[in-house]
Amino acid sequence: MSSRAHPGGKVTIAEVAQRAGVSKGSVSLAMNDKPGVSAATREKILRVAKELGWLPNQAARSLSSASTQVNNIGLVIARPARMLGLEPFYMEFISGIESVLAERSHSLLLRLVRDVEEEIEVHDGWGRSKQISGSIVVDFTVDDPRVPALRASRLPVVAVGHPDLTGGLPSVWTDDGAAITEAVHYLAALGHRRLARVGGPPSLGHSAIRTEAFVKAVAGLNLEPARIVPTDFSGEQGARATRALLASAQRPTAILYDNDIMAVAGLSVATEMGVAVPTELSLLAWDDSQLCRLTHPPLSAMSHDVFVFGAEVARLLMGIIDHGEAEAGHAAPTPVLVPRGTTARLR
Amino acid sequence: MSSRAHPGGKVTIAEVAQRAGVSKGSVSLAMNDKPGVSAATREKILRVAKELGWLPNQAARSLSSASTQVNNIGLVIARPARMLGLEPFYMEFISGIESVLAERSHSLLLRLVRDVEEEIEVHDGWGRSKQISGSIVVDFTVDDPRVPALRASRLPVVAVGHPDLTGGLPSVWTDDGAAITEAVHYLAALGHRRLARVGGPPSLGHSAIRTEAFVKAVAGLNLEPARIVPTDFSGEQGARATRALLASAQRPTAILYDNDIMAVAGLSVATEMGVAVPTELSLLAWDDSQLCRLTHPPLSAMSHDVFVFGAEVARLLMGIIDHGEAEAGHAAPTPVLVPRGTTARLR
DNA sequence: GAACGTGTCTATAGCGGTTCAGTCGATTTT
DNA sequence: AAAATCGACTGAACCGCTATAGACACGTTC
Numbered sequence A, B: 001m002s003s004r005a006h007p008g009g010k011v012t013i014a015e016v017a018q019r020a021g022v023s024k025g026s027v028s029l030a031m032n033d034k035p036g037v038s039a040a041t042r043e044k045i046l047r048v049a050k051e052l053g054w055l056p057n058q059a060a061r062s063l064s065s066a067s068t069q070v071n072n073i074g075l076v077i078a079r080p081a082r083m084l085g086l087e088p089f090y091m092e093f094i095s096g097i098e099s100v101l102a103e104r105s106h107s108l109l110l111r112l113v114r115d116v117e118e119e120i121e122v123h124d125g126w127g128r129s130k131q132i133s134g135s136i137v138v139d140f141t142v143d144d145p146r147v148p149a150l151r152a153s154r155l156p157v158v159a160v161g162h163p164d165l166t167g168g169l170p171s172v173w174t175d176d177g178a179a180i181t182e183a184v185h186y187l188a189a190l191g192h193r194r195l196a197r198v199g200g201p202p203s204l205g206h207s208a209i210r211t212e213a214f215v216k217a218v219a220g221l222n223l224e225p226a227r228i229v230p231t232d233f234s235g236e237q238g239a240r241a242t243r244a245l246l247a248s249a250q251r252p253t254a255i256l257y258d259n260d261i262m263a264v265a266g267l268s269v270a271t272e273m274g275v276a277v278p279t280e281l282s283l284l285a286w287d288d289s290q291l292c293r294l295t296h297p298p299l300s301a302m303s304h305d306v307f308v309f310g311a312e313v314a315r316l317l318m319g320i321i322d323h324g325e326a327e328a329g330h331a332a333p334t335p336v337l338v339p340r341g342t343t344a345r346l347r
Numbered sequence C: 001g002a003a004c005g006t007g008t009c010t011a012t013a014g015c016g017g018t019t020c021a022g023t024c025g026a027t028t029t030t
Numbered sequence D: 001a002a003a004a005t006c007g008a009c010t011g012a013a014c015c016g017c018t019a020t021a022g023a024c025a026c027g028t029t030c
Helices: A013-020 A024-031 A039-052 A058-065 A081-086 A088-103 A116-128 A146-152 A176-189 A205-220 A235-247 A260-272 A306-323 B013-020 B024-031 B039-052 B058-065 B081-086 B088-103 B116-128 B146-152 B176-189 B205-220 B235-247 B260-272 B306-323
Strands: A072-077 A107-112 A134-137 A157-160 A171-174 A195-199 A227-230 A254-257 A282-287 A300-303 A329-332 A336-338 B072-077 B107-112 B134-137 B157-160 B171-174 B195-199 B227-230 B254-257 B282-287 B300-303 B329-332 B336-338
Touching (some): A013 A024, A072 A116, A107 B088, A116 A146, A176 A205, A176 A254, A176 A300, A195 A205, A235 A254, A254 A260, A306 A329, A306 B081, B024 B039, B072 B116, B088 B107, B134 B146, B134 B306, B176 B195, B176 B205, B176 B300, B176 B336, B195 B235, B235 B260, B260 B282
Parallel strands (some): A195 A227, A254 A282, A282 A300, B072 B107, B254 B282, B282 B300
Antiparallel strands (some): A107 B107
16 A cells, blocks of 8 residues: 555545554554644644644544544433423523533533433443543432442542532532422412322422422411422322312412422413412412413412523533542532412412 | 442443353343344343443444444534523423433433534544434524535435425425415404414524425515514514514514414513504414413414424434435424414404 | 764554454254 | 364464664763
8 A cells, every 4th residue: 555645435544644654653653743743744744734624633633642632522311202392491591501511612411311320321331432521410319329430430520519519529409499499488378278289209309498498488487287299390290180179178378399490381281270360369370481470370480590500510520521520519509489379369 | 220330330241241151242242132142141241230230342343343332312503502491392392202212222412502513523523434324404494504415415314394495315305385374364364464473583494495385485475575584583572673674664463473472472472562463463473382372362372292393303313324315304383373362353 | 983862753462342254063965 | 093074173274553672873971
């Protein structure tokens, strides 16, 4: 194989070296801006490389140098695909992340899995094959098996969840307990004494935290014992839960939902069952996407900026990747009560 | 949880081979389900590999075999991050894609960029470094510069857009022309003679196609010349466009929007300006996410299942990756008119 | 003038896999 | 019984690059 004009075929460092009349080693040095080649030689090499349209093969490079430089951030979500599209939370969260990644020329490697075991597996695979330089982890449970797994891998990680759940991993979280307490106090102030909560799966850490705060706040105010209905966050289950609550003997006069999808569904159910909102029943949503402003009446909600939250998470991760694990994380602003048309004084 | 790790960390094929009492070659064969090892040996090798927690190093693998097997699909979007979270279309589209990828253990590599040049660059980088095994490309313009670039790279690709725009790349598209025509005929049948369209950027191919069909349908029915207002698809611009249309001397009696966000915003504007919907003004949305059912009155829309559409795109791409470029693509079901509360006979 | 730096550049040994020409028994064919 | 066939398995040659020890020419220093 000699200096044939390399038609269309793959160019390698060897060919560049030969054409430039130097060794492969010199080409490598020149391409990586390392000392050891004279300015003249370096320039010549770069010229030839450009001429041949050569770019170093990433695989070969990372094989020999161990240090791969990929610009990908991982995100594994253990929920059904359909939910991603329907839950405004995830989209806003992801777009917040992307807003930070984009300005740093990073991409998001997104994967949906069935369960935590698969999640750990995927994560491990990504780490090993060096497909990501860091990762964002969500939906922590109590004693989450991912915590030890993530500590073991040396991959930079930011956990989304309360420090109680994330076992010392750098975290960003919202103070759900405080928000729930505010919500309960607000409803109590409106005269409600029989509250219910349509929450997420009890296994989910933040759902458990909210439930606990809810029960505590209700007890603290001497309200009637609260009913908690667990769901999978879907509109269907939100509707079903609402239907069950409203059909029960001592139906609640106020319901607090764990996201806005379920609140929207709950509002429809109330209407369909002839329960007047907000005169007979108050509803309070969580997350507060644009959905809440569109219903009739518009939904009162515990509002927080999920886009900014996602961006914050990404920013922390980039910081850790750049400067090592300096920060331990921090809380994001507590959700704020935005009263609209679905909460009112009990008549 | 997993394997007893093993000091030092990095496990290589050599170690697995030694521990299993076979050669590196056999391990490779066993791991890749290739013939040449007995069932017993294969099983033993796999056991040892799992025990050591070994997974083949991607870089090494792709170096030697040229054919890398990464399970990532690329998607580059040249739009601002904020829009991703707000536009139900993208989220549904992405979750549809994920629904197919998940069952095939694939991930989505998602990147937001500023412009087409950057998009080509990113794409090229992904291809070269073998980070993806295929890609989905959206938002085609007329004479899109990505078409030649994509043809040049041998990467499997599915284009989302009408064949007129995608220059022979395998494509999936919706017959927007037919849908627009149906919409116009419907509005005309309700007695509307002064229509307007709030569309996307004219540079965008599918937007241009819709505009052309719109103008043609309007002309074909001898309606008054139609007004077209271009936007960037955002709610703000949708509101502004609607405001301008309604404030004009000869205001239209029906407006057709290019997505549902703008239709929702437009409905608010009409209400705020005291224009009665649907008695004085009919509004027709596009895409039809859950938003359309929440407004008051609920939005009539040209409805199509974006989730299924995304899944279809992903399925075609997986097919091409598996069996080579067999299919040329196909049209997805044409959007269907769903009349709700914002369209009515002109009184 | 011998020993020592110094700055360039070369040769070569890996990195961790895949691939393939062979080796080696056991089984089948002649 | 010898030859041919066959499946299982090995050994070594790559893949394209980086890292590093050494070769070489050219001053310096003592």
